[in-house]
Structures are given as structure tokens and as C-alpha cells.
Amino acid sequence: MIKAIVTDIEGTTSSIDFVHQSLFPYAKAHLRAFLHAHAAEPAVAEQIRETAALEGRALDTEAAAAVLARWIDEDRKATPLKALQGMIWAQGYAAGELKGHVYPDTPVHLRLWHGQGRRLYVYSSGSVEAQKLIFGHSDAGDLTPLFSGYFDTRIGGKREAGSYQAILKELALPGEEVLFLSDVGEELDAARAAGMHTCQLLRDAKARPFAQHPQARDFSEVAL
Template identity: 70%
Template sequence: MIKAIITDIEGTTSSIDFVHQSLFPYAKQHMRAFLRAQAGNDAVQRELAEVERQENRDLSLNEAADVLEQWIAEDRKYTPLKALQGMIWRQGYEAGELKGHVYADTPEALRRWQGQGLRLYVYSSGSEEAQRLIFGYSDAGDLTPLFSGYFDTRVGGKREAASYRNILKQIGLPGEQVLFLSDIGEELDAAQAAGLKTCQLLRDERTRPAAGHQQVQKLTEVVV
């Protein structure tokens, strides 16, 4: 019996286009000014130190901004980039300049599953803060009360089975009681290797079907 559902965001609950055409450009546009304005912020400095560690060299603020903008262009899944993007997006959401996209079937499915007593979690390469923002400021209202927790790349990469084992340990459930939802076959394969049940979302023709997993086009079609 499934007792918990872990869902990806991009291409699963929300549009890939929203992330790549709205969120990423917003972060890139505001990155340099944000770093200047927050130069004295300890949390920002910690992430910049991680950027330097990743690059294995000292960086001026402008050089760090150059690196981060390049990482955005390359869609790098690096934790310091995701953390800084989350901070920038928070300002955008709070200013009303951003509104989190979710597919029309997403709120219906999430509310139904929670009403059935299932625990809902998010696992995305975006930071935990970014995850809370996209659901907290969604175009369907605040959906964060539906979730029991959030996981990002600090538990490991999404294509590594060990990451899903780490999540299972944290939520205290065996794999056979947990369903993982994603559009990416390699992520589903990793989750399956860790013992989780899986389902692939085929939202559009860009998604490559992955063998060995339940497949649906909408969250409301997922068999739990």
C-alpha cells in the first residue's frame, strides 16, 4: 500500500517552459544586482564560498556573477546556484513579479491524495526554498499546506539511487510504500533501483518515454 508520494516539479507538477522561460531568465537578469545588494548577507557569502570551491579559485563579485550566469545558461544543478536562485526568486514572488505555474490537474490530485491520508513530498533539483515558493505563490493559490516536506540536491543527485535511499531514511518508510513521480526516465530508474514505486508523467511530445514505469499524462490519472 502506498503511504507517501514524492513528486518532481519541472515537467511533472509544473511546466518546463515556466522554469526555463520565466524563472531562469529572471534569476539571470537580477543575479548581479542581487549579489551587490546582499554582499553583507552571511547566507549569500556562504553560497559564494561554495561557488569558489566549485571553481577552485578566488572570485571577485563580478567574476562570481559571470560564473553563476553561465551556470544558469548551462542549466547546471549545482547547489549554490540553486540556493541563490531561490533567494532571488523569493524577492520576485514577494514583489508580485513572479507567479508559480502548476498544471490545472496538480491541485486536484494533491488535495485528493492528502485527503486519502497520503504524505506528500517534493524532490527537485531546485532548492527547498524555490520549491516552497513555486507552490506557495502558485497560480492556484498557496499549496504548501498539502506537503509534509521538501528535498533538494543536498540529499544527492536525482539520478542516483542513494539519494532516494536517503529520502526513505528521512521519511521513515520502506520503498514499496512510496511512489515517485517524474518526467525523467533516469530519475525514475534511480528511484526504482532504491525500491520505490514509480510513475512517469508524459506532459508533452518532448518527454522521452521510459520503459518499466507506469505512464500517465496527468496527475489525476496516477494509480496509487
């Protein structure tokens, strides 16, 4: 019996286009001004230091902004970039300039599964803070009360089996009682290697099917 469902965001609960055409450009447009305005704050200064460490050289605020903007263009899954993007998006959501996209069936089935007593979790390359913003300010209202927890790249890469083993440890459940949902086959491979059940969402015509995993066009087709 599936007692917990762990879901990806991009291409799974929410449109890839929303992330790449709305969130990323918003963060890039506000990045430089945000860093100059908040560089002295401990949380922001820490991310600038981590950016410099990953880049392997000293960076002042302006140089860090240039590196981070390049990482946005490269769609780098770097933890300091994700953390800073989350801080910038928080301002955008608070100002009403951003609204988190979810597919119409997403809130319906999240509420259904939650009502059945299944624990719901998110695992995304975006920071936990950014995950909470998407679901807390979604176009279907605040969905955060439905979730029991969130995981990001701080627990490990999404294509590494060890990340899913660490999630299972946090959930205190065996893999056979956990279902992982994603549109990315390599992530599903890693989750299955850790012992989880898997299902690939094929919402986007560009999604590459992995026939070794059960597939669904939306959450109504996810078999539990």
C-alpha cells in the first residue's frame, strides 16, 4: 500500500514553461539589484560565498551577479543559485507580480490523496523555500497545508539513488510504501534503485518516455 507520495514540480505538478518563461526570467531581471541591496545580510552573503566556492575564485557582488546570471542561462542546479532565486521570487509573490502555476488536476488529486491519509512530499531541484512559494501562492490557492515536507538538492542530486534513500530515511518508510512522481526518466530510475515505486508523468509532448516505468498523462491516471 502506498502511504506516501513524493512529487517533482516541473512537468509534474506544474508547467515547465512557467518555470522557464516566468520564474527564471523574473529572477534574472531582479538578480543584480537584489544582490546589491541585500549583500550585507547574512543569508545573502552566505550564498555569495557558496557561489564563489563553487566557482573557485573570489567574487565581489557584481562578479557574483554575473556568475549567477550565467548559471540561470545554463539552468545550473547549484544550491546557492536556487536559494537566491527563492528569495527574489518571495518578493515577487509578495508584490503580486508572480502566481504559482499548477495543472488543474494537481490540486484535485493532491486533496484526494491527502484525504485518503497518504502523506505528500515535494522533491525538486528548486529550493524548499521556492517550492513553498509555488504551492503557497498557486493559482488554485494555498496548497501547502496538504504537504508533510519538502526536499531539495541539499539532500542530494535528483538522479542519484542515495538521495532517495535519504528521503526514505527521513520518511521512516520502506520504499515499497512510497511512490515517486516525475517527468524525468533518470530521476525515476534513481528512485526505483532506492526501492520506491515510480510513475512518469507525460504532460509535455517533449517529455522523453521511459517505458520501464508506469506512465500517466495526468494525476487522474496515476495508479496507487
